[in-house]
Amino acid sequence: xxxLEARLxxxxxxxxxxxFSPKQREQVYxxxxxxxxxxxxxxxxxxxRLLNRENKKRAIIFPKQLCEYQISNENKKIFGREYWNLTxxxxxxxxxxxxxxxxxxxxxxxNLNSYEGKAIRGFFSSLEEGYVKPVKILKEEQFNKKEEQFNKxxxxxCRTLADYFELEPEDLKKKTQKRxxxxxxxxxxxxxxxxxxxxxxxxSWSLIARLFDMTDxxxxxxxxxxxAWKNLPTSEGWEIRKALSxxxx
Numbered sequence: 001x002x003x004l005e006a007r008l009x010x011x012x013x014x015x016x017x018x019x020f021s022p023k024q025r026e027q028v029y030x031x032x033x034x035x036x037x038x039x040x041x042x043x044x045x046x047x048x049r050l051l052n053r054e055n056k057k058r059a060i061i062f063p064k065q066l067c068e069y070q071i072s073n074e075n076k077k078i079f080g081r082e083y084w085n086l087t088x089x090x091x092x093x094x095x096x097x098x099x100x101x102x103x104x105x106x107x108x109x110x111n112l113n114s115y116e117g118k119a120i121r122g123f124f125s126s127l128e129e130g131y132v133k134p135v136k137i138l139k140e141e142q143f144n145k146k147e148e149q150f151n152k153x154x155x156x157x158c159r160t161l162a163d164y165f166e167l168e169p170e171d172l173k174k175k176t177q178k179r180x181x182x183x184x185x186x187x188x189x190x191x192x193x194x195x196x197x198x199x200x201x202x203x204s205w206s207l208i209a210r211l212f213d214m215t216d217x218x219x220x221x222x223x224x225x226x227x228a229w230k231n232l233p234t235s236e237g238w239e240i241r242k243a244l245s246x247x248x249x
Contacts, residue, residue, distance in 0.1 A: 003047075003048060003051050004029070004032060004033060004036065004047065004051070005029075036050060036051070
């Protein structure tokens with residue numbers, strides 16, 4: 001396919017490392033061709049149309065549906081992480097970081113319960129050209145437990161965090177400069193630490209959002225960001241940070 005050949009030539013030219021050997025180039029071409037043929041077959045669209053950014057059907061497919069398909073169990077061996085950069089280049093209109101983010105977000109979403117999944121799906125539906133807008137969650141959706149239980153849990157969360165960060169509980173609730181330096185990154189990091197997982201479970205997200213006057217989506221993103229980033233090697237971590245720079249809470 002001429003278009004694929006042209007893309008791979010450009011891909012090779014733009015690589016920061018040395019040029020492909022003839023054997024490497026053959027392997028990459030074989031993988032890319034297999035990748036396109038599988039996706040084309042699944043979505044009933046020709047490889048040429050799939051590579052054409054202006055094609056309307058292609059716009060519907062990528063990135064959400066394509067990523068959902070790629071991370072399904074039966075396709076994990078076909079569409080592994082080594083395809084992230086190739087995917088980004090073949091489709092051209094999306095950065096490597098955005099492709100990584102699309103994969104990560106879908107993986108994260110698949111393991112969430114229906115309530116949390118709803119907020120994440122709201123996040124994903126607002127994904128346009130690599131930029132995610134905050135999703136507003138209705139107040140009545142944020143926390144639906146009894147007020148007594150809410151207050152008890154809120155008090156415990158605030159006391160625990162205040163003690164850890166050497167802040168008064170009331171100061172932790174105020175948007176002060178000192179509070180600003182604590183939340184969301186450090187709190188999220190603290191909350192997902194192994195020894196604190198029993199204290200700060202995912203169901204606390206809405207509670208945290210209400211206590212700290214943030215959007216529920218913003219809190220979820222803080223957890224997701226730290227969790228997805230901390231286990232990645234340096235190069236992938238850089239790409240994740242690049243993708244995260246597109247977010248605004």
